[in-house]
Amino acid sequence: MSELERTALYDLHVELGARMVPFAGYEMPVQYAPGVLKEHLHCRAAAGLFDVSHMGQVVLRPRSGAAGEAARALESLVPVDLLGLKPGRQRYAMFTDDAGGVLDDLMVARRDGDLFLVVNAACKAGDIAHLRAHLSDSCEVVELTDRALLAVQGPGAEAALAAHAPGVAAMRFMDAAAFDSAFGPLWVSRSGYTGEDGFELSVPAAGAEALARAILADPAVRPIGLGARDSLRLEAGLCLYGADIDTTTTPVEADLGWAIGKARRAGGAREGGFPGAARILRELDAGPARRRVGLRPGTRAPMRAGTPLFAAQTGGAPVGQVTSGAFGPSVGAPVSMGYVPVDLAAEGVTLWGEVRGKRLPAEVSALPFRASTYKR
Amino acid sequence: MKFTEEHEWLRVEGDLVVVGITEHAAEQLGDIVFVELPEEGTTVSKDDEIVVIESVKAASDILAPLDGEIVEVNEALPDNPGRVNEDPLGEAWFFKMKVEDMSALDDLMDEAAYKDFIG
Numbered sequence: 001m002s003e004l005e006r007t008a009l010y011d012l013h014v015e016l017g018a019r020m021v022p023f024a025g026y027e028m029p030v031q032y033a034p035g036v037l038k039e040h041l042h043c044r045a046a047a048g049l050f051d052v053s054h055m056g057q058v059v060l061r062p063r064s065g066a067a068g069e070a071a072r073a074l075e076s077l078v079p080v081d082l083l084g085l086k087p088g089r090q091r092y093a094m095f096t097d098d099a100g101g102v103l104d105d106l107m108v109a110r111r112d113g114d115l116f117l118v119v120n121a122a123c124k125a126g127d128i129a130h131l132r133a134h135l136s137d138s139c140e141v142v143e144l145t146d147r148a149l150l151a152v153q154g155p156g157a158e159a160a161l162a163a164h165a166p167g168v169a170a171m172r173f174m175d176a177a178a179f180d181s182a183f184g185p186l187w188v189s190r191s192g193y194t195g196e197d198g199f200e201l202s203v204p205a206a207g208a209e210a211l212a213r214a215i216l217a218d219p220a221v222r223p224i225g226l227g228a229r230d231s232l233r234l235e236a237g238l239c240l241y242g243a244d245i246d247t248t249t250t251p252v253e254a255d256l257g258w259a260i261g262k263a264r265r266a267g268g269a270r271e272g273g274f275p276g277a278a279r280i281l282r283e284l285d286a287g288p289a290r291r292r293v294g295l296r297p298g299t300r301a302p303m304r305a306g307t308p309l310f311a312a313q314t315g316g317a318p319v320g321q322v323t324s325g326a327f328g329p330s331v332g333a334p335v336s337m338g339y340v341p342v343d344l345a346a347e348g349v350t351l352w353g354e355v356r357g358k359r360l361p362a363e364v365s366a367l368p369f370r371a372s373t374y375k376r
Numbered sequence: 377m378k379f380t381e382e383h384e385w386l387r388v389e390g391d392l393v394v395v396g397i398t399e400h401a402a403e404q405l406g407d408i409v410f411v412e413l414p415e416e417g418t419t420v421s422k423d424d425e426i427v428v429i430e431s432v433k434a435a436s437d438i439l440a441p442l443d444g445e446i447v448e449v450n451e452a453l454p455d456n457p458g459r460v461n462e463d464p465l466g467e468a469w470f471f472k473m474k475v476e477d478m479s480a481l482d483d484l485m486d487e488a489a490y491k492d493f494i495g
Contacts, residue, residue, distance in 0.1 A: 031406070035406055035407050035432075035461075036406055036407055036432040036433070037406075037407035037409075037432055037458075038407075227406075227432060227433065231432065300409070300410050300454065300457070301410050301412070301428075301430070302409065302410060302430055302435075304435075326432060327407075327409035327410070327430075327432055329432075334409070334410075356428065356435075
């Protein structure tokens, strides 16, 4: 097995008492001393600092110098309207394959002269190869390996970050902008993956630890590990690549059709033109056969990923399965997401999840499980 | 108090044995969010999986430490599983059992041996 990589904050994590685990090729903090439950609740009540430097930061630089060229090029790989993305704004997107499956999900921000992408750690090598294979004629694909990525999330995030970059207070959800700071030039988006208001900060690796320490000096902010990051995103109804979405799920099945703008849909100005368009446009029009839904287990027993779902308490073959599931600390009960046939996907439908050989009830529930607090 | 390699503690209380999990186990498991107890009156054999606990991370089983009968379970735990993290050696006991052969306790670790065992 190859050596695990370390982020610029590795020493700080160890100093803060983190339990480090291998994750997507990196040694990452899964939790600190308070533990997953308290970290989760603290993030929702105050603010949390996350190290997400394992994720890939990629700049798509148009050879012509016009950012629109990069947007046009990337539209050939994602079903999202990127030409309609204004400078200083960010959108959620996904790379699709020819069968309509999802190769990865990502964030795309439009800057003045290029696009700034954030992709999943486990997929980044594949994503970069994919971008280079398809877009090299028009764009240079630059992986930023000398920058860390931090997230500050929660109601106290704005105050904690504005102390170091005052301009961030004026940003709205999915705004993205550059700021000068004592820690080097920052690229900041008002976004995250917890359902909370907050920011993601790209910072030069050399300034990352000092920036993290400065943010942690705010008494509202505590470091949060990957364990709580997972329960936070699950309560927020957000997909984890490799669990809730992968090459066997389409964006429409995953209930991510909202990310596919009118311009890319049937009858739109740039209809189709991305891998898997035939299937994805058909599913947008006629509906998919199955859909990702929220599930609220009827007992305290969590229904974790892989739990088979049945239409009845006895008999029959599984109709679907759970793709993410855990105890939701802010919900105060277990929560799950999974795929079910559309005729069983309506809110309030009772399904049965098999846990340790017993079928236990779970009700199809609206997502997110907890309302987001984005500053729109 | 006696200890098993499965990180359970056993305390003799009259003619019964009270069973819980150690602080070390509770800490390793992380926040406990679910506890499923056996029925009172269940006859168990050593190493039967009789309690299910789930932490924020994963599910695990607690095994019967000895042969015997479950005579009482801690009814407060399923509604308040977090007690296992707060007071694993006290209030958060799991069950009391009538053990067939009390001398079998002598084969278990004492506190010093358990401390060595967990390093």
